[in-house]
Amino acid sequence: MFTRRRTWGALAAAAGLALLTATAPAHGDPAAPQRGLYEVHGATDAAKRTTVRNSGADVAGTRGDVMTVVATPKQADGLRAGGFALDQVGDFDQLLAQRSNAGGAHEPNDFPPGDEAYHTYAETTDALKKAVADHGDLAQLSSAGKSFEGRELNVLKIASKASEGKPEVLFTCNQHAREHLTTEMCLHIVQRFTDGYASDNAIKDMVDSHQIYVVPNMNPDGSEYDISGGKYQGWRKTRKPVPDSTEIGTDPNRNWGYKWGCCGGSSDDPSAEDYHGPSAFSEPETKAVSDFMAAHRFKAHIDFHTFSELVLWPYGYTKDDTAEGMSAEEAKRFADVGRQMADTNKYTPEQSSDLYVTDGDVNDWAWSKSKTLSYTFEMYPKDGGIDGFYPPASEIPEQTTRNDAAVDILVKQAG
Ligand SMILES: [Zn+2]
Known part of the structure; x- marks a missing residue:
């Protein structure tokens, strides 16, 4: 139900x-x-x-x-x-x-039968701990803060001794609760850059010249709720009750504090699926992760979503290619790098507002706040009904590996 x-x-x-x-x-x-x-x-x-x-x-x-x-x-x-x-x-x-x-x-605490290969929040945390146990010299686990229901917002840092002081890169996943394939994407990045370090020179070079941060689960309350009872709930938003309302949940990716609620790219109706929340950063999750981001100097970032197979870049709040804080040269760089990445995974590249206007999303905030080269990837599938939300677990290896080359391009763009 x-x-x-x-x-x-x-x-x-x-x-x-x-x-x-x-x-x-x-x-x-x-x-x-x-x-x-x-x-x-x-x-x-x-x-x-x-x-x-x-x-x-x-x-x-x-x-x-x-x-x-x-x-x-x-x-x-x-x-x-x-x-x-x-x-x-x-x-x-x-x-x-x-x-x-x-x-x-x-199983009440797992994905529905057949999809057990997807990681629950507890399994995700275990996978991150295992990366640290296996690669203590490369991986460090910390937290950006706690979700509304008290879950740690895990941050895995991947860096070698040589990485110190090198450019910082960020990958974030699972802002939207039911987009479970994205958590697998972040775990795949962790695994690739840790397990691959000793055997793959290209991986070693990327790690040695960057500090890579991964946040696999930006909305753990929502993703756990979405599989509650071992059944999919179709849930997108956070799980914090909306004040003065019977509704629960805010769309976290309309809750960021740049041009929040400005431009018809989100809803002020708490029952809407793109409800922007009662105020910018009203959700503990966006507040904590934005504080974490503001304390760093991320040069490049991908926020993973599903689905439609798109590479999107800011701004989302305006249809104009250039606007306050975005020169023509900067807009061109977003488009150039976006197209380069899309060449490798065969997604469709476009400015976010070419799809539809969104305000208060993470990319607009990350760019305006820190000039972070910040993209959204909408992952597999290109289209679909219920399987668009919930692709079978058998798709995980192919659809995460598919983004390896794009991830490498993004890392190298950080400098
Ligand atoms: Zn999404």
């Missing part, structure tokens, strides 16, 4: 709210509308795609002028009234249930 089960104790404790608000219907409750998975046709340009985004529907992926969205009947009607043609792929709850029931027992 696609539910938004409330953690009422946490809600009351955090916000001092009366439990009376618990009577409001939530998605998954009998009174809540069923949500459908739709293909929206006619989203032919960035303005139209931004309109679809602003409907409150949950945009999962975009391929050309077709967008895959999860929408309530009301949102779907609104989109039809706006001139879009909608094909319903299925009932979202049913599709999630089917996807979670490949056969075999559901």
